[in-house]
Amino acid sequence: MSRITCPTLRPRVVTAAEAAAHIRNGDRVATSGFTGSGYPKLVPPALAAHAKAEHAAGRDFAVELWTGASTAPELDGILAEAGAVSRRLPFQSDPRMRQAINDGQTEYIDTHLSHSAQQAWFGFYGNLDVAVVEVAAILPNGLLVPGSSVGNSKTWLDLADRVILEVNEWHPRAYEGFHDVYYGTRRPPERLPIQLLESMQRIGDPYLRVDPEKVVAIVETNHPDRNLPFKPADADSQAIAAHLVDFLRHEIRVDRLPPSLLPLQSGVGNVANAVMANLADSEFEGLRAYTEVIQDGMLDLIDSGKLTSVSATAFSLSAERAEAFNANIESYKGRILLRTQEMSNHPEAVRRLGVVAINGMVEADIYGNVNSTHVMGSSIINGIGGSGDFARNAYLNFFVSNSRAKGGAISSIVPFASHIDHTEHDTQVLVTEQGLADLRGLSPVARARRIIASCAHPDFRDRLTDYLDRAIAANPHGRHTPHLLAEALSWHERFHATGQM
Numbered sequence: 001m002s003r004i005t006c007p008t009l010r011p012r013v014v015t016a017a018e019a020a021a022h023i024r025n026g027d028r029v030a031t032s033g034f035t036g037s038g039y040p041k042l043v044p045p046a047l048a049a050h051a052k053a054e055h056a057a058g059r060d061f062a063v064e065l066w067t068g069a070s071t072a073p074e075l076d077g078i079l080a081e082a083g084a085v086s087r088r089l090p091f092q093s094d095p096r097m098r099q100a101i102n103d104g105q106t107e108y109i110d111t112h113l114s115h116s117a118q119q120a121w122f123g124f125y126g127n128l129d130v131a132v133v134e135v136a137a138i139l140p141n142g143l144l145v146p147g148s149s150v151g152n153s154k155t156w157l158d159l160a161d162r163v164i165l166e167v168n169e170w171h172p173r174a175y176e177g178f179h180d181v182y183y184g185t186r187r188p189p190e191r192l193p194i195q196l197l198e199s200m201q202r203i204g205d206p207y208l209r210v211d212p213e214k215v216v217a218i219v220e221t222n223h224p225d226r227n228l229p230f231k232p233a234d235a236d237s238q239a240i241a242a243h244l245v246d247f248l249r250h251e252i253r254v255d256r257l258p259p260s261l262l263p264l265q266s267g268v269g270n271v272a273n274a275v276m277a278n279l280a281d282s283e284f285e286g287l288r289a290y291t292e293v294i295q296d297g298m299l300d301l302i303d304s305g306k307l308t309s310v311s312a313t314a315f316s317l318s319a320e321r322a323e324a325f326n327a328n329i330e331s332y333k334g335r336i337l338l339r340t341q342e343m344s345n346h347p348e349a350v351r352r353l354g355v356v357a358i359n360g361m362v363e364a365d366i367y368g369n370v371n372s373t374h375v376m377g378s379s380i381i382n383g384i385g386g387s388g389d390f391a392r393n394a395y396l397n398f399f400v401s402n403s404r405a406k407g408g409a410i411s412s413i414v415p416f417a418s419h420i421d422h423t424e425h426d427t428q429v430l431v432t433e434q435g436l437a438d439l440r441g442l443s444p445v446a447r448a449r450r451i452i453a454s455c456a457h458p459d460f461r462d463r464l465t466d467y468l469d470r471a472i473a474a475n476p477h478g479r480h481t482p483h484l485l486a487e488a489l490s491w492h493e494r495f496h497a498t499g500q501m
């Protein structure tokens, strides 16, 4: 049976090329999609082909691209390769898009993921021309059943002048009932408290709404989400996870956490995924998650019975896990809820629920400033994503990383972070395979001693201590957060010059 049962909308089914023809040079285009799930799969390649044809004919063609978060090669990748994206926001992780941004061809606006929708409807980014949104089905009354992500789709459908829908049969029809789309957001000063008191509480609707008048085209597809595999957890990830889990036990013993913990948030990346897998082997029971993405590790926790429920905005699964989930989707009903990213990452909810946030990092400095996004201060990797939404507002936050990168050439603990996403005021606990530094209640120099002793790799520990000691000695009237300004970024400069920090 067709997934499009609305008599008004059914006649608008066209080919992807016909749908893409509704997108013009200079348009602001916003798509569904969040960390490789629920993004449109046919219109973007058709748009890229059109852009290439225009370029070959000597004409300009580029659009602004707004999404929920990262998408996939057949959206970010193919449009970046076609040179068809003038400006991109918010989180991305595609290698070709990253290249276009780092080459200076595409402007990139790296907002917090909870801010992106509201800043769009505040009007901060200008008028939205087109929304391209993938859904699992269109109901007879025109309501839309989302698929494997919700992201910013609600806002894009509300704001866009024109809407293109992709109806993808790869998403199980049984997705109906897995979503909670909150329609109560208002601009200040009309804002009301968000009545989300428990992680699985429903505060919205199971469906997305769209004004049928705005729907200019519908495309039918049957294409899987991108679904990248995770690296198997190596010894370092296991060690990081073990330190973190031991610390959680300690916090329970001293009565700073309940035995079933508080709702967990786990970020993107291999290390964060490994931490979740490690929790599956632990003694914890009755865990809950209030998070952004559901990775394989979190699904393992549900399957093992340790995790009773997950509220998120999207799946980010490997291909095998996605197929297994789709085949057994009914068994997860009531245990998984997908919200708008505005709500999954909402500061008010994160603060009220007391989330325990675990996110990856690129580097941290001795005082606890964390860089989540840039290599050597200049090249973006992915973006801040939701790490700031969660870390700043969490009950307890962790930043995790190997103590070294690139085969030992780089120390992840440096005198001064080459880019700062999370300041020393936000950071609570740093974890590397070397150990864990609990920074709560410590002054800057005490934090520095603890980070160097617990988290830095032995290859770099003495040099970090030497830097700190000399910075203290050289600043007789500046001993609160002492630095040697001319030397603070010298480790990064040395890496550029010699390939070694």
Ligand code: 0RQ
Residues within 6 Å of the ligand: 035, 069, 091, 113, 266, 267, 268, 269, 270, 271, 272, 292, 293, 359, 360, 361, 362, 363, 372, 373, 375, 376, 381, 382, 383, 384, 385, 386, 387, 402, 405, 406, 410, 411, 412
């Ligand atoms: O690059 O694969 O080319 O070698 O960075 O590093 O160690 O595989 O770590 O997969 O956990 O990702 C911060 C990127 C960590 C991720 C980051 C290089 C390293 C490798 C990845 P290669 P690992 P992970 C909510 C939370 C921001 C968004 C976020 C991230 C690559 O966690 O994007 O937290 N976070 N969102 O070699 C140079 C260093 C390095 C380094 C690592 N010090 N210097 N390169 N790398 N450390 C979810 C969402 O927001 C959607």
